[in-house]
Amino acid sequence: MAEEQTNGYKAGSTLEYVLREGHFGVTAELGPPQSADGGVIREKAQFLRDVADAVNITDNQTAIVRMSSIGSAVLAMRESLEPIIQMTCRDRNRLAMQPDLLAAHALGMRNLLCLTGDHHSFGNHPTAKNVHDLDSIQLIRMVKDMRDEKCFQCGDPIKGEAPQFFIGAASNPFGDPFEFRPYRLAKKVAAGADFVQTQLIYDIPRFREFMKRVVDLGLHEKVYILAGVGPIKSAGAARYMRDKVPGMIVREEYVERMNAAVAGIPKEDKGRRRDAWQNEGIKICIEQIQEIREIEGVAGVHIMAIEWEEAVRPIVEGAGLMPRPRPAPAATSVE
Secondary structure: OHHHHOOOOOOOOHHHHHHHOOOOEEEEEEOOOOOOOOHHHHHHHHHHOOOOOEEEEOOOHHHOOOOOHHHHHHHHHHOOOOEEEEEEOOOOOHHHHHHHHHHHHHOOOOEEEEEOOOOHHHOOOOOOOOOOOOOHHHHHHHHHHHHHOOEOOOOOEOOOOOOOOEEEEEEOOOOOOHHHHHHHHHHHHHHOOOEEEEEEOEOHHHHHHHHHHHHHOOHHHOOEEEEEEOOOOOHHHHHHHHHHOOOOOEOHHHHHHHHHHOOOOOOOOHHHHHHHHHHHHHHHHHHHHHHHOOOOOEEEEEEOOOOOHHHHHHHHHHOOOOOOOOOOOOOOOOO
């Protein structure tokens, strides 16, 4: 039904156009501020404009209160960024989610990432109550039915225009049990996911094995898979991700390279050490993109430069992914 209404496009976003036309996609991430200062969004947008096909606007990332994803997306659109709004199951029930989706569509948003959300205990309101009325797979299905069947989750018809979203999901190729991860992804695809962004990848051989299993299941023909990459900012950051972040694998070679980057630079020379680390982190990210691009089934990359948006442009340029393709105005029309 949706494809008939949009000349073959499900939502008509630039991201959908880029992926559907076979271009190697690039998405990035923009974290809203822990304040009401819209200038933060405008400043970050300067680093991402014309660099990414669409930009994730996080939803209370790490369970810390921040400007809302939909509100921040409005500001991002004013700066000529195409947003991917995020919605977590942690904070809303289905009665709260669906009105937000209607409003987001009415405001011009066409990409949505459906997430479970980090547990409240990790954030700055640890005694808050998790909602989890739906899980991420049920959220994907609800959004798909709103778009394609023009009905709410309860089955009631949408009286008028239905929200049309290019539906995204997240995947962690490295969680345990490893053998189950492709099947978890398959459930999200069956529920209606159009694209997938993965967890940060710092173990390419293991990711390659994950993708082999994904391809064997034929999932790469049903969903666009964007591999998660991100520049490492320091040796300490590499060690922290290796030792402290659940579900993430960081190969020792990256820790060693970050350590070697500041060899011979005195510890008190913090500026030179920071620059050396950042240069090496960007170099590693570029190399990863070039290697990941050759893996069968990968349709693009999602660059997570957390609170380091200025690193995205040199990464995209260094990986040979500029300029980004742009559709003609009529190509993605949903009117």
